[in-house]
Structures are given as structure tokens and as C-alpha cells.
Amino acid sequence: MNEHYNRWLHHRGLDPDLMQELLLLSQDEIEDCFYRHLDFGTAGMRGLLGPGINRMNLYTVRRVTEGLARTLIAQGDDTRKRGVAIAYDSRRFSPEFGAEAAGTLASHSVRVYLYPSLRPTPMLSYAVRHLGAAAGIMITASHNPASYNGYKVYGSDGAQMPPHRVDKILQALAGIDELALPSHSLQDGIASGWIKEIGSEVDTAYYNHVLSLSHENNATANQQLKVIFTPLHGTGNRPVRHILGELGFTQVHTVSAQETPDPDFPTVSAPNPEEHDVFTLALTEAEQYTADIVIGTDPDADRLGLYARNPAGNYTAFNGNQIGALLLHYTLERKAAKGELSSQGIVLKSIVTSEMGRSIASSFGVKMEDTLTGFKYIAEKVDRYEALNTPFLFGYEESYGYLLGSFVRDKDAIQAAMMCCEMAAYYKQAQNLTLTEVLEILYQQHGAYIESIFSFTFQGKKGLEKMSTLMDTLRNQPLKQIADLPIAQVKDYRLGIDHLPKANVLKYLCTDNSWVAIRPSGTEPKIKFYISAVADIIDAAQEKKKRMEKDLRDRLETSL
Structure with missing residues (x-):
């Protein structure tokens, strides 16, 4: 029987609800719940809710917070007094986990700034910077299904901590028994003065910064744009509506x-704006309302999905690469028109994001630079370029994450929602164009870039072993061609290439500039396959993408 399971089973003070769940576990479930401590991926600690050291629960939250507290205390009194900002989303146990983290930190005389109610991830990032905190905690599992929750850790710059800083927390966790840590109440922390509520003035400061990003505050154009918005039962409702209201989107x-925050996300299987199913209700209402665009944010409002009405009267879905290309072009175009575009500025994207953005940036005389997957790497470079007085222009990932203003150091769907609405209103009034038409013009100017993603899911301990074996096989027996496209170069980012940190990513570059990238997800038990097909026209690129995907799927389904 598993040693950790026995410790939990015989722990007299175990939470009664967790004990009840523990007693109902099958042997396979016991193995999965206890075979390892819940790991940090590209977006912190994330996992299924439930009992065990490989699950999100009060004890795993208490343990990782203990490690963070010890790390901060080791940095001295100033760091301890600067404290930690904490926010949480609409998920199950998010408020309880936030309170648990706050109480644990306060018990070590680490100052805590706690939001009194749910807030989006970008507002937590902003609060860390605004308050001068030493760190931040965001309780969220982002777009995962309702059975998940998570714990993101932020540094003093407002960005998710990079691996070398997370490693220090992990080192502090060594030997900590999560069951031996006492529980500390939120009320005691407030009474002691170590826990302070984050006031509405921080919200106001954030909103003002977002509004300052606007390029075209045209009241007439904004009033004429019809928008359908869904927050997918999450935190985005109030912030997005407030910003749009301030700009005159009536x-x-x-x-x-x-509209209402709901931890069960009852209308969707998973609240992920990358998935078309979550927009079913929104699109139905868009048809009734003859809306120009449809936007949706995930539960912690860091990702944004977009649809736009096309000239035929139907609604076109845009993927993350396409939204990024539109936002990038609009941002650079409007800055250039106002004489505000610096040729020294920088645009940042991940290595699995479309190269179309590089062509757009180049057409404006602007440099684009790649980062590893995970927005913390974009934020890290924002910080580095800011120190060099290099203007940050835009950062994005194919996974529906965008950043326009560096006052936040994580992807921000509130910024993106505002800019998508402003962009749609501008093109509608100034050029009588829909966003679908604007994208078609960009394809004519830069070539057609068509991308897709598919994945294979691997559950549990055995699943992780299969993922590892598959990546090893792909390294040891690299692909020579994909469909009828010869491979010109294989990039193995585990070797630390292109001046980037090491990462478990393989990228196959074809002779025609199409490419495929393969990486295990840092947030879900799956391996992702990214395909980018490049051609002169859309139809040719789409056909090429289909051939590439079919070839990859056929090979992998045979080998798995």
C-alpha cells in the first residue's frame, strides 16, 4: 500500500470531506493521487481537486505556501514586509485556497494583500506591481474543466516565476510534511495586522492603465458596434463590461x-475559449442580435476568443494566431499613423506561434523575438527590454493570450477584449471592413499562414511514461518529411538553442517555411502537435495543412 496514502488515511486531523473521498478511492486512483507531489508546469501548480499529494486540496496549498514563505523570509525583513498579493477566480475552493495561503503566510509574519472577492489573473499581476509586493499568488486552473484548480506564483515584477526561481521554492519544500503543517485562520491573520484587503483604488488604477492603451476612442464608431460577450462563468464579466462602457460601447x-460566476461551468464541458463549443450560446444570440463580433474570456480572464460577422452574414472563428496577427497589425498601424511607432520597439511571441506576425512586424520596420512557450517567458523579456529602454509593443501566444500594456506581466484578456472591440469598430467605420476581410487583406500582403493544433492525452502515471517514450522516439528517429514536404532542419530545444532556456520541444522546419512543433503540455496530461502551413493563397495553405496533419496522425496512431 502507498506510504503517503497510509499517512493520510491514519491522520486524525484530516479534513472530513477529504477523508470521505479518500475512503472511496480505487487502487488505481490511490496510485495516481499519491505517486508524486503535484508538479509545477508552464503555469504553476495545476491539478484535479481531491485527496492526495498529487491533487489540489488545502494541504497541498498549505505546503507550497509554506515553501514560498520560507523562501521570502530567507530574503530578509524587507521582502517579508513587502509581502504577497493574493487573488482567486470562480472555481471550486478558490476562495478557501486563497484564505489558506493568506493564513499560512501571515503565520510567518509575511504581509498579505488579499482581494475581498474574485478577480482575473491580469489584475493580480497588476496588483503585485502596483503594491510593490515581493510576490503574488493566483488561485486558478485557467481554462481547465471544473474538476481542476491551480496555484500560480508571481514574482515582484508581476510575472509568473521562471523555473530558476520556482526551483528555490521547490528546494524549500524538501522534507515538508503537508499533514504536519498547522492550519491558520484568515481571521487571525487579519486581527494580527498581517493581512490587508486590497481596496477598490487598485481596480481603478488598473482600469485607467487599460484605457490608456486605446488608439481610437471614437464614440460614434464605438456606439455603432454590436458586441456579444461571454465571460464563461468566470471573472471577466465586470472588468470587461466596465472598460467597454467607459469607451462608449453601448x-x-x-x-x-x-454571466454569473459558477464553479461548475454548467453550460460548457470546459470553459476554454479555444474551443468552438463554448460559443454555442453566444453565437445563437449573435444571430438574433446581428452582432458584429463575439468575444469570450476564460474563467481567470487571461485568454480571449473572437468571432466576427463576415460579409455573407455568417460568423467566422479566429484562432489565437489570427487574433494575434490582427491585434499586432492594428496596434502597429495605429501607432505608425500617429507617429508613435518606435523603430526600436520589440514584439514578442512564442516558438509555437505563427511566423505571420514576424512578417507583419517586419513590414513596419519592427523587430520580433521568440520565447519559449509560457507567458512568463514573454514577461521575462519585457522586463529585460524595459531595462534597456526598448519600447514593448505587443506580446502574444497562439494559445489565445495577448498583452498590449507592460503594466501587466501576464496575458490579459481585458486588454485584448477592449482592443478587439476598438479594432472592429475602427475598421467598420473608417474602411467599411469586417475583421474577416481585414485578415484576408493581411494574407494577400504577407502570404497565407494556416495553423492547427491537435493532441494526444495520456492519463496518470502510465500516461506520463508514454509521453516520455514518444518524445524519446521522435528524438532518436527524427522525421525526414511530413506529407510530401522535406524537412530542412530539426530544432531540439532541450539542447538550449536560439539563446533560449532548455525546453522539451521539437520543431521540424520544412523547406517551404511550413513547420511542425511537438511538446508535452505544461498544464494538461497531453502532447501537443502544432502545424503551420505556408502558401501564397489560403486554399493552398489549408490543403497543405490537412495533408500535414493527416500524415502526422496516421504515423502517431500506428506507434501509440
Whole structure:
């Protein structure tokens, strides 16, 4: 029987609800719940809710917070007094986990700034910087299904901590028994003066910064744009509607069935704006309302999905690469028109994001630089370039994450929602164009870049072993061609290439500039396959992408 399981089973003070769940576990479930401590991936600690050291629960939250507290205390009194900002989303146990983290930190005389109610991830990032905190904690599992929750750790710059800083927390965790740590109440921390509520003035400061990003505050154009918005039962409702209201977008209709925060996300299987299914209700209302665009944010409002009405009257879905290309082009175009575009500015994207953005940036005389997957790497470079007085222009990932203003150091769907609405309003009034038409023009100017992603899911301990074996096989027996496209170069980022940290990513570059990238997800038990097909026209690129995907799927399904 598992040693950790026995410790939990015989722990007299175990939470009664967790004990009840523990007693119902099958042998396979016991193995999965206890075979390792919940790991940190590209976006912190994330996992299924439930009993065990490989699950999100009060004890795993208490343990990792203990490690963070010890790390901060080791940095001296100033760091301890600067403290930690904490926010949480609409998920199950998010408020309880936030309170648990706050109480644990306060018990070590580490100052805590705690939001009194749910907030989006970008507002937590902003609060860390605004308050001068030493660190931040965001309780969220982002776009995962309702059975998940998570714990993101932020540094003093407002960005998710990079691996070398997370390693220090992990070192501090060595030997800590999560069951031996006492529980500390939120009320005691407040009474002691170590826990302070984050006031509304921080919200106001954030909103003002977001509003300052606007390029075209045209009241007439904004009033004429019809918008359907869904927060997918998460934190985005109030912030997005507030910003749009301030800019005069008077025809914003929120999907009522998805408006209220709900940890069960009852209208969707997973609240992920990358998935078309989550927009079913929004698109139905868009048809009734003849909306120009449809936007949706995930539960912690760091990712944004977008649809736009096309000239035929139907709604076109945009993937993360396409949204990024539109936002990038609009941002550079408007800055250039106002004489505000610096040729020294920098645009940042991940290595699995479309190269179309590089062509757009180049057409404006602007440099684009790649980072590893995970927005913390974009934030890290924002910090580095800021120190060199290099203007940050835009950062994005194919996974529906965008950043326009560096006052936040994580992807920000509130910024993106505002800019998508402003962009759509501008093109509608100034050029009588829909966003679908704007994208088609960009394809004509830069070539057609068509991307897709598919994945294979591997559950549990055995699943992780299969993922590892597959990546080893792909390294030891590299692909020579994909469909009919010869491979010109294989990039193995585990070797630390292109001046980037080492990462478990393989990228196959074809002779025609198409490419495929393969990486295990840092947030879910799956391996992701990214395909980018490049051609002169859209139809040719789409056909090439289909051939590439079919070839990869056929090979992998045979070998798995």
C-alpha cells in the first residue's frame, strides 16, 4: 500500500470531506493521487481537486505556501514586509485556497494583500506591481474543466516565476510534511495586522492603465458596434463590461446564461475559449442580435476568443494566431499613423506561434523575438527590454493570450477584449471592413499562414511514461518529411538553442517555411502537435495543412 496514502488515511486531523473521498478511492486512483507531489508546469501548480499529494486540496496549498514563505523570509525583513498579493477566480475552493495561503503566510509574519472577492489573473499581476509586493499568488486552473484548480506564483515584477526561481521554492519544500503543517485562520491573520484587503483604488488604477492603451476612442464608431460577450462563468464579466462602457460601447450584450460566476461551468464541458463549443450560446444570440463580433474570456480572464460577422452574414472563428496577427497589425498601424511607432520597439511571441506576425512586424520596420512557450517567458523579456529602454509593443501566444500594456506581466484578456472591440469598430467605420476581410487583406500582403493544433492525452502515471517514450522516439528517429514536404532542419530545444532556456520541444522546419512543433503540455496530461502551413493563397495553405496533419496522425496512431 502507498506510504503517503497510509499517512493520510491514519491522520486524525484530516479534513472530513477529504477523508470521505479518500475512503472511496480505487487502487488505481490511490496510485495516481499519491505517486508524486503535484508538479509545477508552464503555469504553476495545476491539478484535479481531491485527496492526495498529487491533487489540489488545502494541504497541498498549505505546503507550497509554506515553501514560498520560507523562501521570502530567507530574503530578509524587507521582502517579508513587502509581502504577497493574493487573488482567486470562480472555481471550486478558490476562495478557501486563497484564505489558506493568506493564513499560512501571515503565520510567518509575511504581509498579505488579499482581494475581498474574485478577480482575473491580469489584475493580480497588476496588483503585485502596483503594491510593490515581493510576490503574488493566483488561485486558478485557467481554462481547465471544473474538476481542476491551480496555484500560480508571481514574482515582484508581476510575472509568473521562471523555473530558476520556482526551483528555490521547490528546494524549500524538501522534507515538508503537508499533514504536519498547522492550519491558520484568515481571521487571525487579519486581527494580527498581517493581512490587508486590497481596496477598490487598485481596480481603478488598473482600469485607467487599460484605457490608456486605446488608439481610437471614437464614440460614434464605438456606439455603432454590436458586441456579444461571454465571460464563461468566470471573472471577466465586470472588468470587461466596465472598460467597454467607459469607451462608449453601448451595444454590448452579455450572454445571461454564462454571466454569473459558477464553479461548475454548467453550460460548457470546459470553459476554454479555444474551443468552438463554448460559443454555442453566444453565437445563437449573435444571430438574433446581428452582432458584429463575439468575444469570450476564460474563467481567470487571461485568454480571449473572437468571432466576427463576415460579409455573407455568417460568423467566422479566429484562432489565437489570427487574433494575434490582427491585434499586432492594428496596434502597429495605429501607432505608425500617429507617429508613435518606435523603430526600436520589440514584439514578442512564442516558438509555437505563427511566423505571420514576424512578417507583419517586419513590414513596419519592427523587430520580433521568440520565447519559449509560457507567458512568463514573454514577461521575462519585457522586463529585460524595459531595462534597456526598448519600447514593448505587443506580446502574444497562439494559445489565445495577448498583452498590449507592460503594466501587466501576464496575458490579459481585458486588454485584448477592449482592443478587439476598438479594432472592429475602427475598421467598420473608417474602411467599411469586417475583421474577416481585414485578415484576408493581411494574407494577400504577407502570404497565407494556416495553423492547427491537435493532441494526444495520456492519463496518470502510465500516461506520463508514454509521453516520455514518444518524445524519446521522435528524438532518436527524427522525421525526414511530413506529407510530401522535406524537412530542412530539426530544432531540439532541450539542447538550449536560439539563446533560449532548455525546453522539451521539437520543431521540424520544412523547406517551404511550413513547420511542425511537438511538446508535452505544461498544464494538461497531453502532447501537443502544432502545424503551420505556408502558401501564397489560403486554399493552398489549408490543403497543405490537412495533408500535414493527416500524415502526422496516421504515423502517431500506428506507434501509440
